[in-house]
Amino acid sequence: MDIRGFIETSFLDWDGKISSVIFLPHCNFKCPFCDNGLLVENPETLPEVKLEAIDNFINQRKDFIDGVVITGGEPTIHPWLTDLIKHxxxxxxLVKLDTNGTNPRVLSELLTPNSELIDYIAMDLKAPLNDKYYEATGLKTDLNKIKESIKIIMASGVDYEFRTTVVPTILDEAEIEEMAKSIAGAxxxxxxxxxxxxxxxxxxRVIAPHxxxxxxxMAALAKKYVPKTIVRGV
Ligand code: SF4
Known part of the structure; x- marks a missing residue:
């Protein structure tokens, strides 16, 4: 296993929970707005975090920490992800998994009914499910896999959210509405x-946020399709 970042205590990475956050290296996207560039492109320049050190920290604060958030990079590209979750x-x-939705086969295995491996899953929806997706992720990707992941998560029975970073140069109001429509009923x-x-x-880096x-x-438009649409970080 290769862990390249650890936040001991976070109140921000899992709504309503106190979590420790574990960062796994590498990603199969190159989103231009990604704020984890080193983790995605040069993770070997970051110090490796030993699982034993994470365990020691959490074990000393078991009464305080609800669970772990496994994020990246893209966690599902690692064949040992399931072992890490089982650990x-x-x-x-409790375990929350962040994913970009490119690996429906892995999600399907992790979310198998009664497996009880995942307590919450957050999947990025980068753009409308058309050519715009390639601009938002920096790569030509298989949109059918993204659509399949959406279906698997919505049918899983596990608690979840979809989430979108609103990049001014990439997404406008009509596109946010189109994206909400693609996850209607989430x-x-x-x-x-x-x-x-x-x-x-x-x-x-010189683009001002909305x-x-x-x-x-935009959230009001999305609420037509997903009533529980929230905004973060504004
Ligand atoms: S999917 Fe996430 S980690 Fe990967 S490049 Fe995009 S923003 Fe960065």
């Missing part, structure tokens, strides 16, 4: 504020 479940911890949709500080594509009012207007 934390054996410690009686339990939760989160529109997240764009943070330009460390984007993978340096050209985005004002709060504009993102709230």
């Amino acid at each position: 934390f479940k054996a410690m009686d911890l 339990k939760k949709y989160a529109l997240q504020q764009f943070v330009p500080d460390h984007t993978l594509d340096e050209r985005l 004002p709060k009012e504009k993102i709230e207007k």
Whole structure:
């Protein structure tokens, strides 16, 4: 296993829960707005975090920490992800998984009924499910896999959300509405504020995020299809 980042305690990465956050290296996307460039492109320059050190920290704060958030990078590209999740479940911890939805086969295995491996899953929806997706992810990707992941998650019975970073140069109001339509009936949709500080594509670092009012207007449009649409980071 290869872990390249650890936040000991977070109140932000899992709504309503206190979590420890575990960062896995590499990603199969190159989103221009990604703010984890080193983890995606040069993870070997980051210090490796030993699982034993994570266990020691969590075991000392078991009464305080509800669970772990496994994020990246893209966690599902690692063949040992299931073992890592089982490791934390054996410690009686809740597990949230963040994913970009490119691996429906892995999601299907993890979300098998009664497997009880995942307590919450957050899947990124980067753009409308058309050519715009390639612009938002920096690569030509198989959209059928993204659509399949959406279906698997919505049918899983596990608690979940879809989430979108609202990048001003990539998404407008009509596109947010189209995206909400593609996940109509979902339990939760989160529109997240764009943070330009460390984007993978340096050209985005000078782009101002949308004002709060504009993102709230987008959320109002999305609510027609996903009533529990929220905004984050505004
Ligand atoms: S934003 Fe997420 S999916 Fe996109 S490159 Fe970064 S880690 Fe990968």
